[in-house]
Amino acid sequence: MNDPELKELLESYNHQLQEAKVLNLQSWVLNLQCFESLQKQKAKSKLRSLINFKIVAVILGILWISFLGYLLYYSMDMSKIFFVISAAAIIVCTLIAIIVYLNQIALISKINRGENVLKAQETIAHLKLSTINITRILFLQTPFYCTFWWSTEMIVNEPTAFWFISFPIALLFTFAAAWLYKNISIKNVHKKWFRILFNSPEWNSLVKANNFLQEIEEFKKEKF
């Protein structure tokens, strides 16, 4: 096929694409301009669903912090020192995650679709990937779920159970949390352990976002 033939074919295809009308556009524009319709459409938008997911996470986080804070308030006693330290650590980790989520919600609201395609798509992909930081922080709190029920009496009265069961379990969780904090990163999304651990729609979308970012980087390069 020579150049003029290709040009003619592309023009025909362009004409065909434009002619295949999707819907009565003008009536839709008028319809969507009504506030009510806008709200309904807003609820359906894909980014809105991402915001909704994060809002639910923030609400659950606040409820969890409130509950732990309430318990903490009534446990301020040296005899409950392990509980106090564990609950405080969990509160701090959850609080950091909530702040990151709130920051993400603000960023999503600011996404400008009128920016050039690569810039806007990069922002969206980076936003999705920032979820990874929240997960790392949340994993850091896991050892404290093994220590909140410890007490000095327990160590004194049942040393065998403590030093041979409770303590090694907490130690194991501490190493696991530290390892996960270090290794949960974008560079490991393709590893088998990562895929087994995070086989959920949100994580699959992270993998896709990461692949797309690489695609964008590749696209920016000028190859002759």
Next chain:
Amino acid sequence: MGDEMLNEKLTKRISDHEGIIYKICNTYCYNKGDREDLAQEIIYELLKSYHSFNESYKFSTWMYRVALNVAISFYRKSKTNEVISFNETHADCADKNDDSPELEKNLCTLQQFISELKELDKALMLLYLESKSYKEIGEIIGITETNVATKISRIKNNLKQKFSQIN
């Protein structure tokens, strides 16, 4: 300018460029339901983002940016990015009455080729079909003019190769 006048102006502007929406929907979605959903999302985003439109730029450039951004996100999220098979394409084509079967066959091959392109290459091809200058394509996509030229040339060569393999 009052809200009503602004809405009227925007409605007219979108209607004047409705072809952009049809083209993008037909390029990124292969089933009717998805195309309608995408068209509605694009219109919604245009209405929502209109306040950020800078009048010193061309409306069509801004509209392409918004529509392509929505389409790419929609395409990636909805997972309807299945590539239409040759059989499916040809079955669709067989349903149509056309006086020029050769042209019809070539159009089907072209449709298949474009469906196999990655979403960013699709956007590039779409703008090229519209006869946009490399400068404007670069502004919409966010790459240099040289890069646009290189990529389009590569896509066209691949397309020619595909046709030469078939014929």
